[in-house]
Amino acid sequence: MNLKQMEKSLLSWRLACLMVVMMFLSMAKPVTSQTSSDRNSTLMRYYCSQYFGMNETYFYQNLNTTLSSLRRQLLVNRVRYALARTLLNGESVWGLASCRGYVSNTNCVACFDYAVSQLRVCGRGNGAHAFYNDCDVRYENNNFYADANIRAGIVICGNITSPQQTEFRKTVEGLISDLRTATPRTSDFYAASTRALPDRSGTVYGIAQCNQNLSQSVCEDCLNSRYSSLDDCLPNTNGRAIDNGCFMRYSSTPFFGQNQTTNITPLLWDGNSNNKRSIIGGVVGGVCLLLLVLAFVLWRLRSKKTSRSQQDKSTGSTELLQGPARYSYNDLKVATENFSDDYKIGGGVFGEVYKGTLKDGETVAIKKTVMASTRGKIHFDDELKIISNVHHRHLIRLLGYCSKGPLLFLVHEFMDNGSLDQFLYGDKSRNLSWRQRFEIIFGTARGLAYLHEQYHVTIIHRDIKTSNILLDDELQPKIADFGLIRLLPEDKTHLSTKLAGSLDSGYVAPEYAIHGQLSEKVDTYSFGIVVLEIISGKRCDDVIDDKSVNLSLLDHAWNLYENGTHVNLIDNRLDASEYAAEDVMKIIEIALMCTQSQVSARPAMSEVVTLLSDKSVDEIPPVRSTFHEDDIKIPIDTSISLSSNATASTVQVSGR
Ligand SMILES: *[C@@H]1O[C@H](CO)[C@@H](O)[C@H](O)[C@H]1NC(C)=O
Ligand SMILES: *[C@@H]1O[C@H](CO)[C@@H](O)[C@H](O)[C@H]1NC(C)=O
Numbered sequence: 028m029n030l031k032q033m034e035k036s037l038l039s040w041r042l043a044c045l046m047v048v049m050m051f052l053s054m055a056k057p058v059t060s061q062t063s064s065d066r067n068s069t070l071m072r073y074y075c076s077q078y079f080g081m082n083e084t085y086f087y088q089n090l091n092t093t094l095s096s097l098r099r100q101l102l103v104n105r106v107r108y109a110l111a112r113t114l115l116n117g118e119s120v121w122g123l124a125s126c127r128g129y130v131s132n133t134n135c136v137a138c139f140d141y142a143v144s145q146l147r148v149c150g151r152g153n154g155a156h157a158f159y160n161d162c163d164v165r166y167e168n169n170n171f172y173a174d175a176n177i178r179a180g181i182v183i184c185g186n187i188t189s190p191q192q193t194e195f196r197k198t199v200e201g202l203i204s205d206l207r208t209a210t211p212r213t214s215d216f217y218a219a220s221t222r223a224l225p226d227r228s229g230t231v232y233g234i235a236q237c238n239q240n241l242s243q244s245v246c247e248d249c250l251n252s253r254y255s256s257l258d259d260c261l262p263n264t265n266g267r268a269i270d271n272g273c274f275m276r277y278s279s280t281p282f283f284g285q286n287q288t289t290n291i292t293p294l295l296w297d298g299n300s301n302n303k304r305s306i307i308g309g310v311v312g313g314v315c316l317l318l319l320v321l322a323f324v325l326w327r328l329r330s331k332k333t334s335r336s337q338q339d340k341s342t343g344s345t346e347l348l349q350g351p352a353r354y355s356y357n358d359l360k361v362a363t364e365n366f367s368d369d370y371k372i373g374g375g376v377f378g379e380v381y382k383g384t385l386k387d388g389e390t391v392a393i394k395k396t397v398m399a400s401t402r403g404k405i406h407f408d409d410e411l412k413i414i415s416n417v418h419h420r421h422l423i424r425l426l427g428y429c430s431k432g433p434l435l436f437l438v439h440e441f442m443d444n445g446s447l448d449q450f451l452y453g454d455k456s457r458n459l460s461w462r463q464r465f466e467i468i469f470g471t472a473r474g475l476a477y478l479h480e481q482y483h484v485t486i487i488h489r490d491i492k493t494s495n496i497l498l499d500d501e502l503q504p505k506i507a508d509f510g511l512i513r514l515l516p517e518d519k520t521h522l523s524t525k526l527a528g529s530l531d532s533g534y535v536a537p538e539y540a541i542h543g544q545l546s547e548k549v550d551t552y553s554f555g556i557v558v559l560e561i562i563s564g565k566r567c568d569d570v571i572d573d574k575s576v577n578l579s580l581l582d583h584a585w586n587l588y589e590n591g592t593h594v595n596l597i598d599n600r601l602d603a604s605e606y607a608a609e610d611v612m613k614i615i616e617i618a619l620m621c622t623q624s625q626v627s628a629r630p631a632m633s634e635v636v637t638l639l640s641d642k643s644v645d646e647i648p649p650v651r652s653t654f655h656e657d658d659i660k661i662p663i664d665t666s667i668s669l670s671s672n673a674t675a676s677t678v679q680v681s682g683r
């Protein structure tokens with residue numbers, strides 16, 4: 028539907044005429060240039076991922092299947108919210124289509140078709156998202172159904188100011204505030220309502236909607252953020268605010284029928300938390316009211332300030348991706364109670380890590396580190412952009428950053444379950460089943476393969492270890508700290524003393540430790556070590572006493588392998604009925620292949636993924652390292668020079 032025009036002259040004969048023409052055209056052909064130019068005015072944003080799926084043929088097949096399933100659900104089941112996913116041949120495509128509650132079935136399908144025709148320009152990009160007034164459509168190569176406040180908000184404000192500024196502002200604020208309270212309490216996370224201006228000179232219209240797969244509290248958080256964005260539009264006569272998880276819009280001109288409103292009044296009181304009422308009941312009314320008003324004013328002031336720093340406020344329409352969001356230092360300070368030790372969850376040479384809860388309720392991990400004071404700001408921005416655009420199920424997402432003086436704060440998604448080392452051998456040591464361990468191995472391999480070969484820039488992690496592998500609620504692995512090394516102050520071509528000392532020596536490939544030779548195979552090596560740790564439940568630097576000879580885990584594994592007894596490496600906490608010994612032995616062999624000293628003999632990570640997914644592993648046997656343990660020690664006093672060729676991200680991968 029052409030909503031912009033509707034706003035100007037609803038029910039004018041011109042519009043009626045246009046609608047007839049449009050209906051005719053849309054029956055003739057899904058998308059015509061006529062509808063296209065009309066739709067353009069309601070397009071809010073679209074995003075294309077700049078990163079490609081692995082295999083074009085499979086990717087398009089899966090994408091088409093996902094999109095046709097979405098369309099069928101909208102058209103045939105006459106729903107306004109549809110999910111579909113196709114996960115064949117390693118080219119997962121997860122899709123979501125959502126129409127606003129007031130949109131008719133016909134218009135919903137028309138909006139979907141239009142969105143799809145727009146998203147086709149994204150080509151092979153492995154994700155895309157288009158937002159319109161009537162609908163939004165999104166697909167990704169990972170499960171994004173729980174995303175909510177990801178894009179740090181987009182708000183599009185009208186450019187006409189209401190003549191009754193104060194009254195208009197008050198009325199709209201009342202309406203959208205009630206909508207954000209009521210919507211999470213509806214069964215379909217959608218509410219539409221109207222409110223008359225006090226002097227009866229006009230009515231304001233508003234809707235709010237959340238994706239149905241969010242939890243109620245995430246929906247609330249998402250709408251709270253949209254509310255503060257829209258508040259910044261006032262007293263303009265219309266505004267629209269969106270993020271991945273929710274949508275909110277108000278206008279002084281109708282965009283839905285009077286008979287399409289939701290009765291939100293009971294939702295404002297009945298579902299209200301008991302807390303609020305008992306507090307109000309328990310405390311002397313007047314005092315409490317005063318406090319509430321004060322709190323509200325403070326909250327408004329604060330949220331206004333941050334919404335300004337965080338939100339991309341624009342009246343433009345189409346825009347491709349997106350740098351990292353910038354957070355305000357004050358917000359991060361508040362989130363961590365001034366970086367108090369109580370919030371510290373980790374630390375190292377890279378800097379301290381804090382757990383923080385942002386104003387919108389989102390829990391994040393905040394890494395505090397020292398940035399180069401003089402090195403090019405442009406370079407730094409580029410690196411952050413590269414890292415923040417990495418979207419993969421097995422890679423921790425960089426949500427944004429904040430720089431203050433020499434300090435750099437990186438805001439990441441937070442993983443409740445912490446890191447893998449704590450599961451394998453830390454304080455929280457908890458037994459993982461074979462299935463869980465295998466999924467961690469497989470997921471980590473896929474995350475690394477993505478960084479090396481599927482992302483448009485090759486990112487070599489250089490510091491793969493169990494403490495850098497975090498686990499989500501389902502114990503799926505997510506690799507942390509990739510790309511971070513590129514942000515550090517030292518000149519890129521030098522490994523400083525400080526840096527070398529920070530790398531856990533047990534994980535570092537010998538050619539990198541000794542000669543500073545860098546390639547993706549450095550990560551392959553560390554991955555092999557991690558796999559041995561996962562299978563054995565031992566640390567790589569644990570000294571294992573084998574017939575009164577002290578051995579590292581790696582040497583121990585090689586010895587067992589050479590005697591054909593590597594089945595003995597398996598963690599004895601594992602229930603033997605859970606796994607087939609041959610399978611685990613195959614994986615130990617893959618791990619040993621990864622740790623071979625000859626760089627070219629190590630498989631690329633994509634090959635590791637294939638080996639792990641292939642039941643009939645039948646490869647060339649691994650060859651034992653010729654390095655001695657002493658050689659692998661990292662020199663602590665000197666800095667190692669890397670040849671500049673080695674740091675270029677174009678190191679050839681051999682062994683294909
Ligand atoms: C619609 O918008 C796109 C992108 O901004 C533009 O390329 C295209 O020419 C527009 N189409 C019409 C018919 O205005
Ligand atoms: C995708 O995979 C199929 C089957 O393995 C193969 O035939 C095809 O050449 C691949 N396409 C590309 C672009 O790699």
Ligand SMILES: *[C@@H]1O[C@H](CO)[C@@H](O)[C@H](O)[C@H]1NC(C)=O
Pocket residue numbers: 084087088091
């Ligand atoms: C997917 O759909 C597009 C547009 O309809 C079509 O051009 C393309 O050939 C389809 N690809 C596959 C692999 O089915």
Ligand SMILES: *[C@@H]1O[C@H](CO)[C@@H](O)[C@H](O)[C@H]1NC(C)=O
Pocket residue numbers: 186
């Ligand atoms: C408001 O925006 C519309 C289109 O978005 C434009 O045609 C119009 O000129 C603008 N009005 C003002 C007063 O800027």
Ligand SMILES: *[C@@H]1O[C@H](CO)[C@@H](O)[C@H](O)[C@H]1NC(C)=O
Pocket residue numbers: 110172239240
């Ligand atoms: C999404 O939500 C619908 C109902 O709201 C539910 O049936 C479905 O299982 C959910 N899907 C996912 C993937 O969470």
Ligand SMILES: *[C@@H]1O[C@H](CO)[C@@H](O)[C@H](O)[C@H]1NC(C)=O
Pocket residue numbers: 284286287
């Ligand atoms: C709302 O009113 C319009 C006419 O104004 C009517 O065509 C439509 O069927 C009504 N919808 C509902 C849900 O009552």
